[in-house]
Amino acid sequence: MCNEPMQVYVPRGYDYREITVRCGNTSPSGDPWLCDKCAVIHKDRNWRQEALENGEQWDEEEGVG
Ligand SMILES: [Zn+2]
Numbered sequence: 001m002c003n004e005p006m007q008v009y010v011p012r013g014y015d016y017r018e019i020t021v022r023c024g025n026t027s028p029s030g031d032p033w034l035c036d037k038c039a040v041i042h043k044d045r046n047w048r049q050e051a052l053e054n055g056e057q058w059d060e061e062e063g064v065g
Pocket residue numbers: 001002003004023024034035036037038039
């Protein structure tokens with residue numbers, strides 16, 4: 001994850017709201033938000049499975065890079 005700011009849409013009532021997050025932040029669904037570039041790089045990863053295996057520490061593993 002590159003940690004770049006990015007815009008995402010989250011459900012809000014009957015509508016959607018645009019918010020700014022950072023690539024790699026965890027979304028309400030439990031999956032990380034990824035920019036297009038990182039989504040391609042990490043497309044084969046199973047985030048929920050890794051989160052289960054690593055507890056809540058799966059962000060640290062990626063470091064800053
Ligand atoms: Zn990224």
